[in-house]
Amino acid sequence: MPDHRLAVSLHQDDPIPLDVEFSCDPGHVLAIFGPSGSGKTTILRAIAGLARPAHGRVQSGGDTWTDTDAGVFWPPHRRAVGFVFQEYALFPHLTALGNVMTALGHRRRPERRARAAELLNAVHLGGHDSKRPRELSGGERQRVALARALAREPAVLLLDEPFAAVDRAVRRRLQGEIDSLRRMLRVPLILVTHDFDDVVRLATHVLMLDHGRSVGYGSLSTLTSRPDLSWLHEAVGPGSVFEATVSRVDIDRGLVTLAFDGGTLLAPARQLAATTTVRVRIPAREVILATSAPTGLSLHNVLPGIVSAIHDDTTLDKAIIQMTVGRILLLAEVTRDAISKLDIKVGDHLHALVKSVSIEVFVPDTNASSVGPHFLDHTSHTVRIT
Amino acid sequence: MKARRTCVLLFLGTVFCVAWPAPSPAQKPPTIAAAANLNFALNEMADAFARARGTRVELVFGASGTLTRQIRDGAPFELFLAADEEFPNQLTAAGLTRDAGAVYAVGRLVVFAPRGSPLTVDERLEGLARLAKAGGVSRFAIANPEVAPYGKAAEAVLRKRGIWDTIRPRLVLGDTIAQAGQFATTGNAVGGLIAYSLVLAPDFGDRGTYAVIPDADYPPLRQRMVLLKRASPTATRFYEYVLSDAARAIFRKHGYAVPQ
Amino acid sequence: MDWSALRVSLWLGAGTIIVLLPFGIWFGRVLAHRHFRGKLLVETLVTVPLVLPPTVLGFYLLVTFGARSPLGQAFQAVVGQPLPFSFEGLLFASAIANIPFVVQPIQRGFEAIPPDVRDAAACCGLSPWQRFLRIELPLAWPSVLTAAILTFAHTLGEFGVVLMVGGNLPGETRTLSVAIYDRMQAFDDRSAGIMAATLLVVATVTLMATTMLSRQVGSRRA
Numbered sequence: 108m109p110d111h112r113l114a115v116s117l118h119q120d121d122p123i124p125l126d127v128e129f130s131c132d133p134g135h136v137l138a139i140f141g142p143s144g145s146g147k148t149t150i151l152r153a154i155a156g157l158a159r160p161a162h163g164r165v166q167s168g169g170d171t172w173t174d175t176d177a178g179v180f181w182p183p184h185r186r187a188v189g190f191v192f193q194e195y196a197l198f199p200h201l202t203a204l205g206n207v208m209t210a211l212g213h214r215r216r217p218e219r220r221a222r223a224a225e226l227l228n229a230v231h232l233g234g235h236d237s238k239r240p241r242e243l244s245g246g247e248r249q250r251v252a253l254a255r256a257l258a259r260e261p262a263v264l265l266l267d268e269p270f271a272a273v274d275r276a277v278r279r280r281l282q283g284e285i286d287s288l289r290r291m292l293r294v295p296l297i298l299v300t301h302d303f304d305d306v307v308r309l310a311t312h313v314l315m316l317d318h319g320r321s322v323g324y325g326s327l328s329t330l331t332s333r334p335d336l337s338w339l340h341e342a343v344g345p346g347s348v349f350e351a352t353v354s355r356v357d358i359d360r361g362l363v364t365l366a367f368d369g370g371t372l373l374a375p376a377r378q379l380a381a382t383t384t385v386r387v388r389i390p391a392r393e394v395i396l397a398t399s400a401p402t403g404l405s406l407h408n409v410l411p412g413i414v415s416a417i418h419d420d421t422t423l424d425k426a427i428i429q430m431t432v433g434r435i436l437l438l439a440e441v442t443r444d445a446i447s448k449l450d451i452k453v454g455d456h457l458h459a460l461v462k463s464v465s466i467e468v469f470v471p472d473t474n475a476s477s478v479g480p481h482f483l484d485h486t487s488h489t490v491r492i493t
Numbered sequence: 494m495k496a497r498r499t500c501v502l503l504f505l506g507t508v509f510c511v512a513w514p515a516p517s518p519a520q521k522p523p524t525i526a527a528a529a530n531l532n533f534a535l536n537e538m539a540d541a542f543a544r545a546r547g548t549r550v551e552l553v554f555g556a557s558g559t560l561t562r563q564i565r566d567g568a569p570f571e572l573f574l575a576a577d578e579e580f581p582n583q584l585t586a587a588g589l590t591r592d593a594g595a596v597y598a599v600g601r602l603v604v605f606a607p608r609g610s611p612l613t614v615d616e617r618l619e620g621l622a623r624l625a626k627a628g629g630v631s632r633f634a635i636a637n638p639e640v641a642p643y644g645k646a647a648e649a650v651l652r653k654r655g656i657w658d659t660i661r662p663r664l665v666l667g668d669t670i671a672q673a674g675q676f677a678t679t680g681n682a683v684g685g686l687i688a689y690s691l692v693l694a695p696d697f698g699d700r701g702t703y704a705v706i707p708d709a710d711y712p713p714l715r716q717r718m719v720l721l722k723r724a725s726p727t728a729t730r731f732y733e734y735v736l737s738d739a740a741r742a743i744f745r746k747h748g749y750a751v752p753q
Numbered sequence: 754m755d756w757s758a759l760r761v762s763l764w765l766g767a768g769t770i771i772v773l774l775p776f777g778i779w780f781g782r783v784l785a786h787r788h789f790r791g792k793l794l795v796e797t798l799v800t801v802p803l804v805l806p807p808t809v810l811g812f813y814l815l816v817t818f819g820a821r822s823p824l825g826q827a828f829q830a831v832v833g834q835p836l837p838f839s840f841e842g843l844l845f846a847s848a849i850a851n852i853p854f855v856v857q858p859i860q861r862g863f864e865a866i867p868p869d870v871r872d873a874a875a876c877c878g879l880s881p882w883q884r885f886l887r888i889e890l891p892l893a894w895p896s897v898l899t900a901a902i903l904t905f906a907h908t909l910g911e912f913g914v915v916l917m918v919g920g921n922l923p924g925e926t927r928t929l930s931v932a933i934y935d936r937m938q939a940f941d942d943r944s945a946g947i948m949a950a951t952l953l954v955v956a957t958v959t960l961m962a963t964t965m966l967s968r969q970v971g972s973r974r975a
Contacts, residue, residue, distance in 0.1 A: 182875070190873065196872065196873035209877045529938060567825060568920045675937060675940075694940065
């Protein structure tokens with residue numbers, strides 16, 4: 108299986124300023140996150156070949172798609188890119204099947220129709236083959252766009268604000284599908300969004316943009332637990348995000364045990380099955396620090412850890428304390444007065460107290476049964492683009 | 494589906510090329526340019542020619558000045574029958590003709606009033622003068638003196654009778670004598686100075702009253718024709734036919750005088 | 754009813770479409786997608802024939818290509834006959850007069866295609882030519898048809914240019930509109946009336962077709 112690792116470096120001053128360098132491995136989801144106008148879509152377009160950067164390189168596996176120094180620029184139709192546009196950009200004069208078939212030019216003619224039908228089935232649009240885009244709902248259109256992007260057998264999948272135009276319920280289902288998709292495909296998936304919820308639920312890595320400049324880049328848990336990213340905190344409120352597995356479900360007590368790389372947490376029970384992987388977010392302001400483990404409290408979660416960083420926000424009289432708990436990083440938002448009260452310094456051993464009800468648990472949507480493995484064609488993984 | 498569409502297109506394309514409206518010069522009948530006043534006389538003559546000789550000619554009518562201009566710009570006429578001598582002479586001077594041609598007829602002017610018009614016609618235009626003085630002339634039609642010899646003659650008559658200045662603002666100019674006739678007969682004007690051949694036309698019926706203007710009142714409308722350099726044998730034969738007795742009879746019938 | 758004049762009129766209309774449509778599709782697309790300095794000037798020039806009196810066009814054609822001009826004489830030497838006073842000359846004049854009728858609707862048609870859709874086509878692996886044939890042209894097709902119909906109708910109604918440049922040659926440059934004028938001058942009102950009615954019917958049918966087409970475009974967009 109070819110290595111589809113994506114490596115991107117883009118630098119320009121106009122028309123849209125950009126200054127980013129990042130890479131994404133197959134199977135990872137890189138969320139490009141930032142406010143509108145920060146250049147997120149431009150980056151996607153540069154990867155797809157729809158925009159030509161002043162200076163930069165875009166490399167997918169062994170293929171160099173863009174290299175301004177060497178004067179290399181592959182036009183978009185030669186790149187194996189699957190692009191789901193913000194407004195889906197379906198071809199209005201073609202049916203759903205026709206739309207997907209358009210991306211199957213690299214296949215032999217007799218195979219195309221069957222393969223397109225297969226893809227539409229895989230995104231649960233089996234009966235809608237002959238419908239025109241105007242006859243489909245927003246969510247259905249997005250699936251067609253997805254099927255069309257997948258039809259290309261892409262080396263990288265690009266999603267531009269994929270959930271911006273759909274309502275909450277549909278959004279959850281689609282997020283679940285994309286999540287299972289990325290586990291199935293072995294290609295990098297780049298997702299552009301201004302909604303942190305998407306980041307929390309889907310991303311494995313995050314690139315944070317401000318006016319085209321990268322202000323943070325790394326794995327999700329690392330980035331969310333950085334105390335110094337005030338801009339991020341203003342947008343969503345500080346809180347660390349990490350993965351955990353359901354180790355025990357206690358129906359009587361109404362609690363589940365979530366095991367993470369550093370301990371366990373108790374959260375109120377939901378319909379969670381054991382061994383399910385979930386994402387956990389602990390908002391910083393729900394974390395209380397104590398110098399010793401307390402007793403006589405309603406609290407279930409007392410996590411011992413070591414202070415790794417203190418970020419003072421003098422303007423707001425608040426501070427954010429970063430603690431290492433096992434292998435994850437936890438953030439606690441406290442008043443500056445508390446720091447002096449407890450005499451908190453880097454390296455101190457403290458306990459983090461978290462109320463169970465404050466823990467946000469993100470569950471992959473099991474109702475939207477995942478995009479099955481059968482849709483992956485095992486006969487051809489390499490795509491010849493002529 | 495695609496194959497069928499291609500077939501249809503090919504078929505249409507062939508039809509188009511075959512039916513292209515530019516017939517080859519060899520079989521084409523010669524095109525003859527003639528002053529508008531000759532409309533009826535020449536049509537009759539062309540029919541007689543076709544019956545007698547078995548060959549057709551195509552006739553295009555217009556104002557002599559306009560036709561002269563077109564010939565100078567390359568219009569493919571082979572014979573030109575003008576309403577005066579000056580225009581054909583221009584062409585001869587420019588070296589476009591075979592020779593100086595010949596005068597084939599002399600035209601005449603009439604003053605015409607359609608039925609219901611307040612104008613009373615008479616050969617001295619006294620009725621017109623009275624109407625003009627009384628302010629009763631809404632519009633009076635003549636051909637454009639700059640491009641139509643009959644219009645020039647009309648101007649001469651009006652000047653001679655001293656009506657030109659009064660009636661000038663009321664004039665409506667046809668760019669051929671035929672168009673002037675149109676204006677005069679359709680009630681858009683109280684009347685006009687038009688060609689005798691027009692009122693004698695078979696379709697004319699009795700649309701109104703007219704009076705023939707005496708020849709002495711305007712320079713003679715000597716109408717000259719010339720063969721162009723590219724004239725074919727058929728055109729030459731028609732030229733000769735126009736000067737024949739049979740043709741002269743037709744001219745006289747239509748109100749022309751014919752030179753000896 | 755002058756059948757040869759009707760034939761000339763119809764062929765002039767069809768010929769103008771055949772000559773102008775490929776140009777219109779290419780140029781309309783260029784104007785829709787590209788932005789360059791002087792684009793405003795180009796768009797204005799395209800519109801000029803709309804407001805130009807036909808006699809102006811006729812005048813310039815005669816002066817440029819008539820037998821008295823060097824260009825006209827060169828043309829005559831090569832082709833054997835002058836450009837004006839021939840069907841080809843009329844076609845040439847008609848093509849110029851109809852440029853705005855062809856280019857503008859088609860330009861609007863291509864402009865109406867969302868840039869997203871074109872980008873998506875590229876990302877589906879379609880080469881620029883395939884993109885044009887399979888995505889852009891089908892989407893702009895109603896506007897192409899509108900352009901063709903408008904041009905046809907406008908050509909049928911051409912009079913000033915035809916008279917000046919054509920020379921009223923029967924079977925070659927005598928169109929229906931000129932034939933009406935001709936018949937009126939010969940006091941043959943009956944023939945003139947029949948031909949005028951014919952042209953009126955054709956014009957009405959053409960307008961109906963265009964209106965129906967533009968409705969179809971509207972519904973497709975939805």
